[in-house]
Amino acid sequence: MRKIKDLRPIKTENGILYAINQLKLPAQVEWVELSTCEKVADAITNMVIRGAPLIGIVAAYGFAIGIRELVEKNEDIQKAKKVLQRLKNTRPTAVNLFWALERMWKKFEKYMREQIDTQEMVKLLFKEAEKIELEDYHANKSIGGYGQVLLPKKVNVLTHCNTGALATSGWGTALGVIRSAYEDGKDITVYVDETRPYLQGSRLTAWELVYEGIPHYLITDNSAGFLMKKGIIDAVIVGADRITASGDVANKIGTYSLSVLAKEHGIPFYVAAPTSTFDLSTESGDQIIIEERSEDEIKNCGGCRIAPEETKAVNYSFDITPASNITAIITEKGIISHVDREHIQKFLKYRGV
Numbered sequence: 392m393r394k395i396k397d398l399r400p401i402k403t404e405n406g407i408l409y410a411i412n413q414l415k416l417p418a419q420v421e422w423v424e425l426s427t428c429e430k431v432a433d434a435i436t437n438m439v440i441r442g443a444p445l446i447g448i449v450a451a452y453g454f455a456i457g458i459r460e461l462v463e464k465n466e467d468i469q470k471a472k473k474v475l476q477r478l479k480n481t482r483p484t485a486v487n488l489f490w491a492l493e494r495m496w497k498k499f500e501k502y503m504r505e506q507i508d509t510q511e512m513v514k515l516l517f518k519e520a521e522k523i524e525l526e527d528y529h530a531n532k533s534i535g536g537y538g539q540v541l542l543p544k545k546v547n548v549l550t551h552c553n554t555g556a557l558a559t560s561g562w563g564t565a566l567g568v569i570r571s572a573y574e575d576g577k578d579i580t581v582y583v584d585e586t587r588p589y590l591q592g593s594r595l596t597a598w599e600l601v602y603e604g605i606p607h608y609l610i611t612d613n614s615a616g617f618l619m620k621k622g623i624i625d626a627v628i629v630g631a632d633r634i635t636a637s638g639d640v641a642n643k644i645g646t647y648s649l650s651v652l653a654k655e656h657g658i659p660f661y662v663a664a665p666t667s668t669f670d671l672s673t674e675s676g677d678q679i680i681i682e683e684r685s686e687d688e689i690k691n692c693g694g695c696r697i698a699p700e701e702t703k704a705v706n707y708s709f710d711i712t713p714a715s716n717i718t719a720i721i722t723e724k725g726i727i728s729h730v731d732r733e734h735i736q737k738f739l740k741y742r743g744v
């Protein structure tokens with residue numbers, strides 16, 4: 392077994408939440424203080440923190456922080472709904488945000504019904520957020536364990552975006568599978584898509600792989616087809632922001648193109664995600680709201696303008712990969728190896744999700 396170094400993107404000290412500012416990586420590891428609900432909401436929208444599971448975890452803390460603010464300022468506790476709404480409005484696509492906030496809201500309603508003292512309620516809400524964080528960590532380790540079995544002893548894996556410790560409570564989903572395979576002694580080399588325009592691949596995934604000492608190459612997003620054609624890539628592993636009842640997957644823009652390329656070249660295409668990423672209330676991918684971000688993110692890179700001022704840009708942050716392009720979905724409860732409505736439903740039902 393090789394040694395994997397622990398990496399956590401958030402921490403709490405004396406009731407204050409801190410997060411690694413992901414906008415500053417890889418140049419600098421800067422911890423920012425997220426002491427108010429407003430700061431938490433801004434950090435999610437501006438991508439100081441990002442990645443579906445981490446967005447959910449930080450929003451859960453944000454809710455506890457928001458309720459604490461109301462209590463400390465002696466404000467009407469009924470304003471809790473506004474706190475919830477502020478956090479829900481941060482980013483639309485990753486379902487983990489809504490999943491975590493709904494869980495927090497149910498607890499809040501329960502404590503209100505039970506007429507629990509407000510100071511005590513704040514403590515209990517922080518505990519619930521900690522629980523969500525810890526559960527996510529265990530889920531990731533489990534995803535890693537199940538997923539790495541799918542990989543041969545010597546393997547070249549292509550991944551997209553950042554699905555690692557920085558996108559979760561630690562360890563990661565797709566990158567967690569890679570961590571687990573490396574820890575298990577597999578001869579693994581990772582091909583990392585840059586992931587334009589935010590460069591989560593080059594800035595964050597490559598940084599995590601350097602941190603762990605895992606062999607890797609950075610590639611431009613448009614290299615994947617050529618590398619597959621040359622027989623260099625054995626498997627593709629990506630994460631997910633939302634998985635519908637029929638198995639369509641919303642993930643970082645560029646994922647769909649990779650799935651088409653993988654299919655064309657007969658390469659397995661794996662999605663790794665916790666069961667909290669499933670949204671069974673949405674039937675298919677075309678019903679998912681896809682976040683559109685500012686065109687400036689495309690027209691600028693590293694502080695330099697790289698396109699004419701007058702040029703318009705389209706910046707969809709996510710795309711949809713149809714279930715039919717996915718070889719298997721790796722979850723903390725096991726592997727769904729037939730990705731369709733029926734198998735997903737049975738899988739989740741029999742595992743008590």
Ligand SMILES: CSC[C@@H](O)[C@@H](O)C(=O)COP(=O)(O)O
Nearest residue numbers: 441442443552554558630631643
């Ligand atoms: C474990 S993270 C899975 C996905 O959330 C990840 O691939 C992704 O698309 C992140 O998008 P981001 O816009 O950086 O939040």
